[in-house]
Every structure is written in structure tokens, then in C-alpha cells.
Amino acid sequence: MKVFVYSYREFDEAEWFTHFSKEYGIELGTSPDAPTLENASLAKGYEYISIITTKVDAMLVQRFHDLGVRMISTRTVGYDHIDLDKARELGMQVGNATYSPNCVADYTLMLMLMSLRKMKRIMQRAELNDFSLQGIQGRELPNLTVGVVGTGRIGRSVIRNLTGFGCRILAYDLYENEEAKACATYVNLDTLYAQSDLITLHMPLTNDNFHMINESSISQMKDQVVLINTARGGLIDTKALIENIESGKIGAAGLDVIENEFGMYYFDRKSDILDKRDLYILRGFPNVIVTPHMAFYTDQAISDMVKHSLESCLLVDQGKPNPWNVL
Structure with a gap:
């Protein structure tokens, strides 16, 4: 069995x-x-x-199919960078890779x-x-209500971490989980938006939840709400985010992901002029990380x-059930 590895990192x-x-x-084989x-x-x-998280559009999926590739395995949990519709049309398999939830949590x-x-x-x-001291007075977690949107492996790990701080924890997911229920209270999204002082996102990006944090949902939130996103940039409407930071509605944001980040991260771009105006705006705010x-x-x-990633390919090659198969 042979696997070709792109974005292979020696270090x-x-x-x-x-x-x-x-x-x-x-x-x-590696590149x-x-x-x-x-x-x-x-x-x-x-x-x-x-x-990894590099764009594989319809043309590239077609090219790989024509070369005889049966499966694309991404070494990431998210797979929205791959054109699944084209892969489905061509009968190609797509798999992701899970990893310890503690890192993101x-x-x-x-x-x-x-x-x-x-x-x-x-x-x-x-x-x-x-x-x-002026302007840097903070808030304490035990006094706050934290809303966790998405209670998969990472969301549940976040909830477990939060229990040590004594804060009230609300949760939302299409599929409720008994482990999460032991530490958090499931509510609908409207309630979570309205009652949370801090909201953190932990779900894959789909057509259904694209821009779920938008002008309408932000308007339901508390003044000075804190938003945390370590999931996918497309979950937040960047324009609405910026406008509500400027207005003071959003008190702070911690963002490990942003919209349209493909082709930018994991490269040395310090001497490049980046076509990422929203990134420059967000980085300029004193209350945005x-x-x-x-x-x-x-x-x-x-x-x-x-x-x-390798196990996923091996299981497909052996015709065995593959827990990482997404298509």
C-alpha cells in the first residue's frame, strides 16, 4: 500500500x-x-x-481522480477545505483525522x-x-455564564476544564450528550445567546451553520459578550463581528481561526502584502486576540x-469499517 503525503513537515x-x-x-511519497x-x-x-488544511477544489479533486487517487485523507478534524460534492460525484472517499481534544480545549x-x-x-x-491600571481591569470566570456551542469531544473537554472555575455552563448541540449534561445545562441557541457572558464555538463548518454568529444572533447577546472561536472561521460573519466590536456590543474576542485563511497560515509571510484586510482590522483592536x-x-x-490519517487509508485499503470516513 502507498500513500503520498503533501505538506510534509520534516521538523x-x-x-x-x-x-x-x-x-x-x-x-x-512526500512533498x-x-x-x-x-x-x-x-x-x-x-x-x-x-x-492538511489547504484548499482542494473541484478541479484538483478531478485531477487526483484522473491520476488514480481513491481517497483524500486530511490530517485535520475539519474537512471543509475539500470539495465534497465533486468527490462524491467521482466516487472518491474522503477521511479526516481525530486527535487529542485536550490541545484545543x-x-x-x-x-x-x-x-x-x-x-x-x-x-x-x-x-x-x-x-x-486604567483600562485593563478584568472579569472573573466564577462570576460569569459560559455558553459552549457544540459538545463533541472538544466541546466536552472545554466543559470539563470549566468546571474547575465554578462558572455556570450552558450548552447547545443538535445531539445532546450525557457526559456534558453532568456539568452543563443544555438550552436552545436563543437562550444560550441571551444568557451567556462568554460564548465559545466547537463544531465543524457546514452549510447549515455558516455565519451562525451574525448581526441577528449578536443582537440577542449580552452587552460586552466575549466570543471565542477555535473551530472554523466561517462560523462567524466577520463584517458583523467587526461592526459590533466597534460599537462596543462585543467586549472581547479570542480567535484562532478567521474566514478565508486558506493559503496564509503555516508559511512565513512577513515580507508579503496580504490580501486580508479583515485580519489587519481585527488585529488592530486592543480587545481582540x-x-x-x-x-x-x-x-x-x-x-x-x-x-x-495513515490508519484511515489502511482501513479503506483493507475494506474494513473506517471511523474517520466522512464520504
């Missing part, structure tokens, strides 16, 4: 690809570059490819605390030896992502 993934490919008897129409031919002779809690304690401004001032899609990035997660 953190290589040891795990070497380890697991030997364990499973998989022959690897440090993201998949494109120009380099798709590298995958000729490989029925399986492994990618821990990072989420960090963004919550940094946002509530105005840490961005504190750190900026400290660099200039400005140790004044923007990080470059790093919540997943731990040693355990990288090992899990590589292992599960």
Missing part, C-alpha cells in the same frame, strides 16, 4: 510518519508543498493522499482567560514599561494526526 511530522509507516507497512494542479502529478501511482481556556483579563493590552503595555490556527499544535496532536 515535527517526519518522525511520526517514519514510525507509523513502518508499523503499518505503508510506502510513503513539503501543498497540493496544487501543478504538483498533483506527484501522486501518480498512489491510491491514497494525505493533506486547553488553548480555548487560555483564550478565554486572556480575553477576560485583557492580557493583550497588559503585555503590550509591559513591553513599553507602561504599568498603569488573533492567533494563526495553532490551537491543535501539540506533540500528542501531531502524533495522533499522522497516525489516524
